[in-house]
Structures are given as structure tokens and as C-alpha cells.
Amino acid sequence: MTLRTMEVAPWEVRSSELNPQHKRLVESLTSLGNGYMGMRGNFEEYYSGDSHLGTYVAGVWFPDKTRVGWWKNGYPKYFGKAINNLNFAKVDIYVDGQRVDLYTNQVSDFHLSLDMQHGILTRTFTVFGVKFTVKRFISLAVSELAAFAWEVVSVDGKEHQVQITSYLDANVKNEDANYEEKFWQVLDTQVSEQSSSLSMQTVPNPFGIEQFIVHAQQTFAGNFSAQASAASDLEVSNTFVATVEANKPAYFEKFVVLTTSRDYADLAAVQQGATKIAQTLAGQSFSDLYAAHAAKWEQRWHLADVQITGDNDTAIESQQGIRFNLFHLFSTYYGEDARLNIGPKGFTGEKYGGATYWDTEAYAVPLYLALAKPEVTRNLLVYRRQQLAQAQHNARQQGLDGALYPMVTFNGIECHNEWEITFEEIHRNGAIAYAIYNYTNYTGDTSYLATKGLEVLVEIARFWASRVHYNPRVDKYMIHGVTGPNEYENNINNNWYTNTIAAWVLEYTAQSLAQFPRPDLNVSEQELAKWHDIVNKMYYPYEPELQVFVQHDGFMDKDLRPVRALSKDDLPLNQKWSWDKILRSPFIKQADVLQGLYFFGDRFDQATKLRNFDFYEPMTVHESSLSPCIHSILAAELNKEDKAVEMYLRTSRLDLDNYNNDTEDGLHITSMSGSWLAIVQGFAQMKTWNDKLSFAPRLPHIWRGYAFHINYRGRLIKVSVNAQQVSLALLEGQALTLSVYGQELTLEQQLTVPFGG
């Protein structure tokens, strides 16, 4: 059940329909962000229909008291909530005294377009004989800046009075707040004829979490005349008027500068910080500021763009899909601030809460490694290093050694409050370590590993060494009581994936310590010996007859059936079945054993991968947005083109076509990397194991060709694939030895091999 609300275009997300039923969905799709702040595609002016107002500032959150389960020791005391920030886009527009409200007005000439190449949202509409063209962007050049511009012109030959009141509105709530909580109190308001400002702070909490101060100020340009200004308890406003005639447009520009206590010490400093930034921007018009912003987007695309060509709709749909995903990923995170991470909804919604999931390390890190400078990814690793003390706290909460990185967090302290996840989905602690390996192996830069990296690895290794237990009956180490990546199983024993990544962590940490000795970390010979013993005697469930790894103990005892044996009415399981039935069924939410075969692909041969893929994929319902990409990558490797394409299409346009029927709540930011992984690691079979770059491109039948950029060890490489040939162009950096279809080649400027090798 997909729903496509926007037209298909290579660089645009656009629509000429104004359908109140799809308002929330379209708002999600047309969100804007710059890593520092962002907002959903809400209309600036009053809209009386259903809408999900959302403005978010990265790293500004609230700890919401845990209401259940706290009677079990080790439970988090609060759940970190991404909170709705002040509505700084808000305006109220009157034409000849009539309020503009696209829900009730007679509207013509409506167009909405998000230009992904330059990061600008444009909207036109005509009401009461007046045509409005509204543009906005959240600046990549000046993080604290959001800019808005209205062009207003009469189109009915008459003269019209247009009044615009521009607000900073602190009267906001979270949609997902169970108890209608208010998270904000206003500290200060200031108004003058030509500007106004509002400072607010999160309400007190009993958990010692910072009460964030957010300050915003608005200034204006254009040819409207200032008429009034006002301040009330929760908002400030400035009102402007203009008379518009045919062919004589009036212009109104609004600039918002937003600063927070994350960057400044106190209220005064937060306010001064904003004023200083506003001063540097003074005199620049909307188009000046936009030019600087657009140039930054062009730089990003220069490093990262993917092009897809073809003869049919699928190609252009794919083209739009991959750019849409990269656009929103980059809008959410581009590594500027190592205190931030990649939230599950970015700036497009508030569901799930928390800012950081293992999705970052498992799915986003490989993408950022290839599409941005190494520093961007390195900051994601530094983020975890900065939260090491909190991860140690999390482990102690469970009575365990070392460090346990959280399932969900803002500040490093676990805040997820379901025991089967919090206490049990500990494989996440492997992915954090894997990202260190991934960064080191991809970039060739061992300096992070040798310093901060090992500090994190040793503590994760210590966690695993205390979390396993020895079973003398079979002379093996086991890991009981876990939830694997397949969250449709809870509290299972010996999840193959978890056991695999746990042993790998111990092995990699020991190797790395040998390579980069760190006596300061106090890893004794005895401790190392214990790690080796665990690695050597780890138990891996295996089914000898079918020769497959067993997802976990007892899995083979289930009523094993393929998804195709189900009725259509049973799907999706998470909406149609009781949790009891889901848990007992053999059906798999997302790659589990296969996630291990993906992470450690160099350790398993094709036959092993094939047997496991053929055993598990038919039982997989892909009800996690993180599932299809891993399956697409493996299917491509195993030359299962149809399956690879099916899975790719599901990940590529998940939000654009509203596959999961929940995009209205916000975009699936962290899983957006999946479509890129499916193209580059899947169709192009890019591998980077053991310091070697290699490709073995496939060409899915839905396309004529595709091309993408890779940043690898100081080079920028463009890879182009079509049915005739695979071309590699070295756009930046020095010559490089790599392999294409198993053939070792040196890329100097350009090289071309026949398609298929």
C-alpha cells in the first residue's frame, strides 16, 4: 500500500495539489534542516486544517519520567524526548482584511517544490486575487539562520492591501507527549518596530539534565511598511503592510537567527551571540544569503551525487529516490558538531525520541565514509568516545563491567524503557566497535583507533567478557537473554549474530592492542587470556543438516514457514498480529544472521551466504526500514537480481511513496542510507575489506546505467556503470590500485573495463 503525493523529477519534490488529507505526509517530505536546526514543511501562514507543526533544534531535549517498568532494577529513570521548539516560521497574512488560510480559502495556482540541489522550498498560491510566492531555506552557510521571502503581486487587476504579521511563537507542544506537557517557559521578550526576539528555557526536571535556553530573533527586509509590534506571554510579533498592484510585486523578507545554551554560557551570552550573528548578516538580502547557502549544497553534491539513467519511469523514480534520501541525510547531519548524532526522524518529526541509535554505526557510517570528508565520520566516532563514561554507567546499572552503549539516548545514558530492548538488545555494543574498525579500514587512518578508538574498544570488550557465561556441560561460552537485530524475538539465548559480533569485538580489540600498545588501559595478560579463551570457545548455533547458522537456540523448533504461506491479510504482522503470535512465529523483522554475513562478508564464502540467504530471507517480512537494504546488497552479491531490485525499490522510495504508511510522522532518516548502500555495496559490489577497494558491478534491468561518487583515502572517484562498460574516473587525489571484477588495476585518471569483467 504505497501513496505517492509528489511528482517524480530528478532534482525536485513537487506537487500542484493541495490535499488536506495528505498535509502531514507532504510536510514530512518537504522538511528542511541544516544539522543545527530544522523544520517540517509547515505553511508559514495560518492553516486551520490538520497539520503537524514541528520545529526542532539539534541537541535540545527533555527528560520525560519513565512511567512503567521502573520497578525493575536497572531501568532508565527518564526517556529523552526530542521536543518541539519555538515556531519561528509563523506568520499571519491578511488580504484586504481577509485572513489567508489555504484550508478554507478559494486557492488557485498552487505549487510546492523542494529543490534538493540547492536546499530551498518554494510555494506559490493565489488567494483573494493576489499571488504569493514563498521561499525558505535553513542556511548551510550560517547554521543559526533561517530565511523566508514572500513575493506578493495582484493578479486580478485590482489593488489590494496585504498585511503580514510575523511571529516567534513559544506556545508549542509535542504531539507525542502523553500528558499534554508543556516543555517551555519564556524568559524574555523584546520588541522594536523592525525586529523582535524571544528567549525561552525548558522547564525544570528532577534528573539534573540541562535546562536548555533557546533564543530567537527576527529581522525583516523588503518594501512592506512596519505598522506595529507586540509581545505577549508566549510570543512576539511585528506587523507589516503593503499595497500590491498588478505587475508591481511587494516583497517581504524574514530572517531568524536562533542561538542556544548549547553554544553559549547563559541567557545574556545566548542573546549576545544571536545579535553578533545578526550583525554579520545585516545588509544582506534573502538572495545574497541564499547564494551562500546554495553553494554549500552544490559542494556536497559534488562529492556525493548519484546518477541513474534509464528508459522507463523506474529509472527516474530511482534517481529522485536516492537524491531525496541523501538530501535529507545531509540535512540532518554533516558532522559539524561532535556532540550531535543522527536522530531517527532528524528534523522531520518527533516520534521515537532520543537522538542516537545503533543505526548510525551500522547504516550511516559507511555512507558518510564514502560521501564526505573523513572528519564527518570521525565526529560520529568521537561522539561515542565522549559518552564513554555514560556507557560505563549503563553497564554498571546492569551489574556488568566495561561500557554498554545505549539503545536510545541524547546524553549517553540509556533512556529506552522496554527491558527486552534496553537490557537485551546489546548487539548494538558490537556495532559501535565495528564502526571504529570500519572507519580505520576505510580511511586507512589508524590514529583514531590508536587513541580514542582503543579506549572505547577495551571497555566494550570488557562488557562482553562479563556478559558471556561459561557452560561447562559443553565447554563453550554462551550469551543468554538477548534480543537480536530481529526484534520479533525477545529474550533469546545464543543469537548467532550477537555471539559473532561479541567474539569479533574481543578479537579485534586484542589485535588492535597488540598493534598499538596502551598500557594506560590496564589490560592484563590474564584479561587478554580470558578474551582469547572466549573467542576460541564461543558457541555458535548451527544446523548441520541444512548447514545454516541458527538464528538462536530453539529457532529450528519453530513452526518454520515462508512469508508466502501467509495470507495478505496477515501483513504487516506488526499491525495484524498479537505480539504473542509474532514472537512465537518464525517470521523475521529484519536481517539477523544475514546482518552478520553482511558485516563480516569476507569471512564467509558464497555458498555459505547463499544457503543462509535462501533459508532466512523467505521468512523475513522486512518490517523494519533497515531490512531491505541489507537483503538487496546480499542478493546482488548472490546474483539474485530480482530480489535485489525488489528490495532496492522498497528502500529507495520508502518515504516518497509512503511504503510503511507512517511517513506523516516524519521521515525514516537513519534508514535512508539503505538505498545508497544498495546501489554502491549492492549493485556495484564495492568492497573495502583489508585495505583494498574493489568493485564488481551488476546492472539491474530497471536501469540503463548508474554513476556515483566515492571519497576513498584522499581520492574522489566517479564510478559509472552501463551495460557496455564500467568506467572509473579519478576526479581528485593520487593514483590508486583497486580491483574491478577481481582484476587488479591502477586508476590514474580514468579506466574502463567491459561490463561483467
Added chain:
Amino acid sequence: MTLRTMEVAPWEVRSSELNPQHKRLVESLTSLGNGYMGMRGNFEEYYSGDSHLGTYVAGVWFPDKTRVGWWKNGYPKYFGKAINNLNFAKVDIYVDGQRVDLYTNQVSDFHLSLDMQHGILTRTFTVFGVKFTVKRFISLAVSELAAFAWEVVSVDGKEHQVQITSYLDANVKNEDANYEEKFWQVLDTQVSEQSSSLSMQTVPNPFGIEQFIVHAQQTFAGNFSAQASAASDLEVSNTFVATVEANKPAYFEKFVVLTTSRDYADLAAVQQGATKIAQTLAGQSFSDLYAAHAAKWEQRWHLADVQITGDNDTAIESQQGIRFNLFHLFSTYYGEDARLNIGPKGFTGEKYGGATYWDTEAYAVPLYLALAKPEVTRNLLVYRRQQLAQAQHNARQQGLDGALYPMVTFNGIECHNEWEITFEEIHRNGAIAYAIYNYTNYTGDTSYLATKGLEVLVEIARFWASRVHYNPRVDKYMIHGVTGPNEYENNINNNWYTNTIAAWVLEYTAQSLAQFPRPDLNVSEQELAKWHDIVNKMYYPYEPELQVFVQHDGFMDKDLRPVRALSKDDLPLNQKWSWDKILRSPFIKQADVLQGLYFFGDRFDQATKLRNFDFYEPMTVHESSLSPCIHSILAAELNKEDKAVEMYLRTSRLDLDNYNNDTEDGLHITSMSGSWLAIVQGFAQMKTWNDKLSFAPRLPHIWRGYAFHINYRGRLIKVSVNAQQVSLALLEGQALTLSVYGQELTLEQQLTVPFGG
């Protein structure tokens, strides 16, 4: 860590200490109830110290919205809360204008005594030169009646003015309400010079649950003079005064009649009902009403008393303990109303919520069978039959056939909101069936089984038949995803106890259907054949080397250790360890495999019981109040006297000595049956399997002797045991063949065999 606040006495719970630190604990211990309503041992008059005010009316509750987990299909929409009712005991007392408040006043001559033989609570204290003697009871003779009496006398030779204002106060809240909810709205108040009344109703709820109306009215007697009356939004009151002198006591009596919409159609009927009852009581003094009440208690004890003799403190402690437990059980439930059940806290607290747990069937039914007329127990069964439709609903919520009785409920709809319990602790559905067997086998009355009983059994059998799955790899039926009685394991597979009771239900239902054909229940030959197949091919985990039943799949893979290997600091686990650590440990909360050996004791030989006891008991922490009794019974059977005594002492005085450090929240009502079971089924080894009554009494070294009453198939038998002999006296009913120490005997009036047979 025990805490004994009350003196040891055979029929009394008394203290002369007024320690504010133990106020809540003492309030729990001195609760009163009559099955219809009850209250904690709160002081009637104002008390400014810490106290847990609690007045409860059976079957009056409120559905509290589920705040977590509802996103999983099949979750209950609300949690049923036992709510605090209007405070009808409340008075305010002034002596010469000084307010009586035992928290701040200079108090002398304080005594508090609960007379368990007659169900009356007496308190004396002297303040401001005046001695008060306060008595109260909740009537067994007239369920709707609570009566209070004050005797006030000057003890300092002076004359004093005493003023008593008596309230009905609807301004009450639940202590455990997360959000400070108010559950009540007042509908009507009426006051006259000599009486007043208040009618209130639970606030609206969105779940279609009845808004209960509760009405109370107070009238007075004695030689105080009426002075004033008043009504406000939430309370009504009457004020009385008297002048007291030395040796000329003044008397004040307060009678409360409370009726509810559970028994009357609407507000007018509820009010008229109370008025009618009050009219029948008019003219009777406190002592008249008390006499009728006390006679009822004496009748109950006549059927049920247990006597323990000995040379040391333990004997009298045991004596008090068993009577205390029986007193509170009978105060909670005596079978008068088949719409009610035995709540976990009775009328002594509000924790846990819900009214009905499987505790009733597993622990309370055998006690009521022996200590009361069969109708009392039969009403517990009828209760479940009346909720069959709701149990079918619960099963459908999980996508299963038949009926699933709830873990916690008021109205039959499951309201527990942790998936690992709600969805998984389904062994409860076996205990419901087992109680039908138990009733039938104990009483010899097959009429319930043949009618209502089979209607319940068939639906429970259908549940199990749809809940198992067939595993073709081993040609066995399995039950995955359960939580056994040992709640320190969640979501396990093939819990031996659950599999055992499930197969037993199918077997017993099929047998009963054969004996009492019920074509109206539409059990087809095919369905019966399926049940037989499941019974024949049920999988029971077994460890051949140790020859023990395995608690569940994978249990033997744990780091198996005895509790004695733990440090004292680790205990109790549920307070010291994280939930993660508890789940992964081998430690057992309460009898699990052993619960099965207890229920089906006739199917297993002593050697089997011994091997399993010796394997599991050392790993058991007994952190459920339901655990020690089962272990005591089995230990007695296996001649492990020390263990039997240790376990008995733990169950007998659990609340009196505050073993679990939580008695301040209320008494452990449902587990109170455990001490009786330990004496009768344990020390006396009473068995009733297969229509035969037998005894094989042991005598624990802590006692010189013990005696108890048994109602069995129309007889009242007194069994007395001492080191010389076992005597059986037939107090009522016809001669009976029974067995003592394996010897078949006929009991006509009295028979005696040497101790030990």
C-alpha cells in the same frame, strides 16, 4: 530482615507501642473486612503523622488507561485499579478545645488490640487527662454495616469538654495513582441533626466500565449531645459534645451503612437500600450489633480453627501466625458473592490492583474446600464461569481459540500490562481448570463439573490446542513463548510445568466429556482426536543424566549454582540485581517444576520428587510469597523436616514479622493460605486424590502438637497430632473410610493411631 511490631498472643494482635515509624505497617496488620468492604487500621480521629488511609469496597474499581506497551497488538487498554473509597471512619475530636492527634499529643496508656476470635479492634489512649476506648468492627451479620464506639472518661479528676465531629469524607485519593487522579465525584449530600449521608460516583471513563455509585449514611447513639451538622462539596459531618468526669464515662457510637450500585439499580435505589437496612438496625446498640457479628466469627472458627501447642516461643508464634492468616483470608472472602474474588491485598491496601489472580485457584481453593462449606469454593468457580465470555475475548485478542483467563482482572478482561505476563504467563489457564478438578475430587460433587465446569474446561482446552505447535523435526508438540510460575524467567520455550498442565487439561477435559457428554459444546471427534494427539506427543524437557525434569529449554545451559553460593548482599535479588542479571541467572523465584509435582503428586514417585526437589530447591530464592508453602509441603513429604520447618516459618508469619519488608503496603492475602497448606498438606500430609482421604502426619520439632479441622464431604473432622498419637474426631456427619499412614480405617466417632503409624 524481619520486623515484629505486635506482641505474640494466641488470639490477639496487640501492641502498647505508638511508633509513628511503624504506623503503616501496624495499619496493615490491624485491617478489618467482611468480604463486602473493609479498611486499614487507620485511626478514626485526626493523625498528622504519616499514615496510609485506605477504605475499600469489594468490586468497586476504576479502569486506568494503559500508558505503555499499547502499541503492541493485544495489549490491554486499561489497568483495573482497586480504588480508595470514602473515608467513613473519620472523626475529629477536641478535648477542651484541643485537637486530639496522637502524633503530636502527649499520649499515655496506649493499647491497640485486634481480637481475631471475634473480629473487633480495640484501642485505648489517654490525652489531655481523658481516656478514650475506641472499638470498631465491620459486621459479618450485616455486610453493609461498620460500627464504631467511643468510651470517654476523665482520668485526671477534672471535668472536660469533649467534642466529636463525625464525617463521611469523599476527598480521597489512591496512593499508587501515578498522576494524582481523582476517581470520585459527589452526587448528593444530606444532613440532619442526628445523621448525614453522602452519595458519590466514579468519574467517567472511556472504556464502558460501570460508573459505580457508593452511598454511605451515618447515624449515632450514646450520651453525647448533637451540636451541629454540615455539608460541603466532598464531605458531610455531625458534631456532638459531652462533658466527661471521673468515673462517669460518656459514650459515643457511630453506625455507617454503605450501599452501592453493584446491588441496586440507580442512585435512588442505592439510597433507599441503605435507608431500609438502617431501619432494620434502628434501636440496636453497638453491643447488640457486635454480638451478632461475633457469633458469626465463632461459627467460622468452629469449622476452621487450628491449634498449635509447644514448649517454646515458636509454638505460640505459629499459633498466632496461622490464626492471623485465616482471620484475614476470611475477612477478605467467604463466598457470599459469586461476583467477587480474592484480591491480592484484600481490604488492606491498594497495591497491584485487580481483584483476581491465579493465586485463588492454586492456593486459596484447597483451603476454602477444607475450611468452609462447599458453596464458598463453588462460588469461586462460578465467578470464572460468569467471566467465560471475557476469557474468550482475551484469547481472541491474542489470535487464539477458546478462552484465556486473565492474569489480573476485575471483570474478566485482562488488564495486566506487561507482555511477558499478559501474553505469556498462560499456565494460569491450567490452574483455573485444575480448581474444577480439585473441587470435584474433594467434594465428590460432580454436578458443577457436568454443568458449568465443562463449559469452562472445553474452552480452556481449545485455547491450549491452538496455543501449542507441532514440531515435525522431533514429532512433538511444543509450547513456545511462555513465562512459568517462576517469573524470573520470561519468554521461554517448553516450560515443563506449563506443558504438563496444558496436556493435563486436554486429558481431563476429554475424560470428563466422556463421563458427562455435552453435545451442546460441539466438541467434534476430530477435535478430540487432536487433543489426544497433543497429549500423546507433548514434549517434556528432561535431563537423562540427572534424571530431572528441565524447567524449560536451555535451563541446563545456565551457570547453575545454588543460592548459598551468593553473598548475603545479593539478596533479595529483586532488590539487588538488575532484571537482566536475574533473567540470566539460574535462580528461581518460586516453585515451577515443583509446582507441577505438587499439583500432580499422585503421578510421580517419591524418588522422582526427591531428585527434582534436590535439584531445584537449592536454586530457589523464594522471593514470591507463594513459594515457601509449596516447598514446605514437598519437604515434609520427603521427610526433610528442617527444610519443611524453615519454609513453614517463612510463610506463617510473613506479614506479622514483615519478612518481605513491604507489609506496610498491605497484607499478602492470597499467600496467607500457604501456612495452612503447609500444616495440613505438609506436616499432616493430608491427600485427597482419587476420592480418598488420607493422612500421614509428621510432627515438626518446634511443636509439641497441633490440631486442625477439616470439612470433607459433609463431615467435620478434627485431626490432632502429638508425639504419641494421631487422633481423628468426627464432629459432624457420617462415618467415613480414610487412611492414616497407609492404613485403611473407618472413622465413626473417634479413632487414634500411634504417631508414625
